[in-house]
Amino acid sequence: MSEYILVTGGAGYIGSHTVIELINNGHKVVVVDNLVNSSYEAIARVEFIVKQSIPFFNVDIRDYEKLSKVFKAYKIKGVIHFAALKAVGESTKIPLDYYDNNVTGTVNLLKVLKENDVNSIVFSSSATVYGDVTRFGDDRYIPIPEECPMDPTNPYGNTKFVIENILKDVHSSESEKWKVAVLRYFNPIGAHPSGLIGEDPSGIPNNLLPYLAQVAIGRREKLSIFGSDYKSHDGTPIRDYIHVVDLAKGHIAALDYLHKINEGGLYREWNLGTGKGSTVFDVYNAFSKAVGKKLPYEVVGRRAGDVLDLTANPARANKELGWKAELGIEQACEDLWKWTTANPHGFNVEGYSSKTFESDGNYGNRLQTFVNGELSVSLANRGALIQDINFDGDHIVNAYDNGDDYLLKSNPFFGTTVGRVANRIANAEFELNGKTYHLPKNENNNTLHGGLVGYDKENFLGPIVKKEKDVFIVEYKLIDPDGKNNFPGDVENIVRYYIDNKSIKIEYEAQLINDKVDATIINITNHSYFNLSGDATTDDTVVKLSYDNYLEVDAKTLLPTGNVVKHDRVDANKPITLSEATFYDYCFVIDNDADAIDTRKFELKKVFEATHPRSHTKFVVSTTEPTYQFYTGVGVDTKGFVARSGFCVEPGRFVDAIHNEKWAPQVILKKGEVYGSIIQYDLS
Ligand code: UPG
Structure with missing residues (x-):
């Protein structure tokens, strides 16, 4: 000891x-x-x-x-x-x-x-x-x-x-x-x-x-x-x-x-x-x-x-x-x-409050709330997750009320940051610089969302909270050590939220530190489940996807075939009404030729919007990333939540990019480089 x-x-x-x-x-x-x-x-x-x-x-x-x-x-x-x-x-x-x-x-x-x-x-x-x-x-x-x-x-x-x-x-x-x-x-x-x-x-x-x-x-x-x-x-x-x-x-x-x-x-x-x-x-x-x-x-x-x-x-x-x-x-x-x-007011930032989130009073995982006009957002250290987005009285994300429930096995990644590599890695292994890395298999034969103890299960450090020009800037840090879930290299991750009175921008940043390896692989996103209905399911939500090409997957393994094809049930910008009959869990392609490790320099593109007849909130997702997974939450079955209780829009890199020569550069983070991406949610 x-x-x-x-x-x-x-x-x-x-x-x-x-x-x-x-x-x-x-x-x-x-x-x-x-x-x-x-x-x-x-x-x-x-x-x-x-x-x-x-x-x-x-x-x-x-x-x-x-x-x-x-x-x-x-x-x-x-x-x-x-x-x-x-x-x-x-x-x-x-x-x-x-x-x-x-x-x-x-x-x-x-x-x-x-x-x-x-x-x-x-x-x-x-x-x-x-x-x-x-x-x-x-x-x-x-x-x-x-x-x-x-x-x-x-x-x-x-x-x-x-x-x-x-x-x-x-x-x-x-x-x-x-x-x-x-x-x-x-x-x-x-x-x-x-x-x-x-x-x-x-x-x-x-x-x-x-x-x-x-x-x-x-x-x-x-x-x-x-x-x-x-x-x-x-x-x-x-x-x-x-x-x-x-x-x-x-x-x-x-x-x-x-x-x-x-x-x-x-x-x-x-x-x-x-x-x-x-x-x-x-x-x-x-x-x-x-x-x-x-x-x-x-x-x-x-x-x-x-x-x-x-x-x-x-x-x-x-x-x-x-x-x-x-x-x-x-x-x-x-x-x-x-x-x-x-820090003109010392540690005090107007509109920001925080409290412990788990029943044992563990300070490592606190709930931080930011009130900016009609928008109130709550975040927690665990997974640097989004626990609440309350826009003008509409609570639009699925969440547990107390921090303990996030530990439930049935938690379907509510609101959390996923990494080191979001989505699937086929056969739970990959090769980099001549070395083969064997990862934990946590979904069939594959690695899903970073393995057994992904970013969602870690308490991020911080946050450092600042308010500049009426925007909260909230910064979390996670050091993901070499060998965790068998990924190579110490990676320093930053998750930065920018919260104004009608939008939440998430910025991800990561780099290799401590010189243990020359490269690793990475793909970070947010796994919030959105629900504008104020009801148990998202039925009747009207969504529009800006892109209708998707990464074709093998129906059995859910792994990409390598083909990018038009989705037969999606037309760009045409409304789709969600119901029991609509099922989506696909990676839509924004940029088929993307190879950048830092996409922050690119234009923010609108990729998705949703409204619901019972809600006055319009929800829009934009990103600098080359793809986004759209998932209608059919697998959700956890305390207080049923299937289709929320939908996910997860911008990120191509699924299983490391196994595709063309897309691999998007996820290979080399020493001295910085991984970066931006996701933005706009509310009106
Ligand atoms: N002073 C001013 N204006 C002010 C405050 C202080 O002129 O608004 C002067 C004060 O008269 C003194 C000097 O600044 O000459 C320093 O004052 P201050 O910062 O209050 O420190 P001290 O009075 O020296 O006392 C500090 C601690 C005390 C500690 C002591 C040890 O407050 O707890 O025991 O230093 O030397």
Whole structure:
């Protein structure tokens, strides 16, 4: 059983950045967070960055039972403990909440650690424990060393001070066993260079850079500079601003330090700072430079509790942990601005909500809902699937109400992304670059929809949700590893939905990563079942197919004969009324000569439309792909749904293209190339 690092408060600002560094350094991570001051979106995005899923539990560290369960489910070898309330001003108003959350929570966590014989803990403390170091009347503790006496000046600081003492006492009680690292942070700033995660304060920001960022993005009018009559080069106070990525790396250094101790325990404090002080104006200038313009400000009176200089002496961490802050305030300001412009409202996107979808509360599979005018769309991580399209009150796709039902064997691929290779591969084998690959046979003698564990059965990472010009952009990622269902090569897949108020565009993108093979095969599509009738079947739906040539199939094997012929029951653009007597499960051909691996550059062609006399919605499918399977759902027999309860329109590559010399190039994805395609649903 592999060993995990538990990160409490891992969805928070510093926690989420630390989770990335842990994973980048080969650690496995479990996160607990009560999401009171943080968003699960941070974890979804971290997963995107590190390209792997991260076990997450919505647990309050004061809940002994729930916390214990996490320790039973995962073998924890160490803990990085961030979970806490952290606003200085607020702590003066609700001190009991601060003591309860921070102190009681930590005591509870330590009990669970002891019970489970976990003895390593890295604690998120703060330079605030030193209090006002100018109180000594001279500069003897500037820059501040760890030996500086502690004297916090507010309840928040007191909780950190009390917890440090608790940790010290716990260590003393079994000093051979406990390994405790106390990290005293100076002023964390900046964001991850990806622009995907950063600080997302709720309400009015208290801290300098989050406030300034909101001024720059237009959410606040101007910065108030609290006093310019301090004894610094420009009259404003001096702080040690440290890039959050440097700070995160300090935790890995401390954890590794603890784990390298062979014998005995340890209790030790380390300052995490740069050792370089910057004034408010220094920071203001650096951020204005990153933004490209001077930001509005006004100098006002001093803020109660502020002191002249809080600069770290980080020599102990530099020497003992082999860690040193490397990034300056300029880099931090650039990264903060990148995060701010990409996420003007932090993790919040108007019209977007999400919740867990399976009964066990598994965060890996959530339901994400996007409301854009008359159109509301719900998607889920499992298969990056479409769970609902609600247009002006008409729900037009078949779906289960809860995530558990998607696991049913009888689920006929409702709404899901199908891959690595959609549709059939004859005889469950193919040859590529001189090598024969044998795939699982999951439909007669063939491989259907990617094999036994196709994309439909995987929880996609993410999504990353953005809204640009009133369009939601929702991006999921799946790393399909080499050898899964016996397909060659690691493939990184992106499924991107664009949702406006009357259309859903799906973009697929895939490429080989990690250099394991020179080529693989691929064909991705969406398997939604549409039903405009508001009834149990699609009977009386009037459909028009724009193309009437189809890929002839052998009636017994359902495999293509290689001929493209006119369908005897379809005439292009002529209405067909669906009924019990109409059966379709054919691959219609849009472009017989297609050979591109990336079709996104081609014109979107309308291929299908449907209306129903009882519905006021017209449904149109367009695509850049060379074919589309039209299936009237005769085989559907699952919980709540009968045969013909929905029809599918699945744009993609030619069925079994790999076995046809002419069409094979459409599905062979070579190293360095990008597979791409677009499907669009228009509603009116
Ligand atoms: N400042 C302004 N205007 C603002 C906000 C801040 O002029 O709107 C000034 C403030 O006076 C100070 C500097 O900016 O001189 C930094 O302030 P802030 O970002 O609030 O950080 P600190 O007051 O230094 O406190 C932070 C954390 C605290 C932590 C401490 C450790 O909020 O939790 O303990 O850093 O040094």
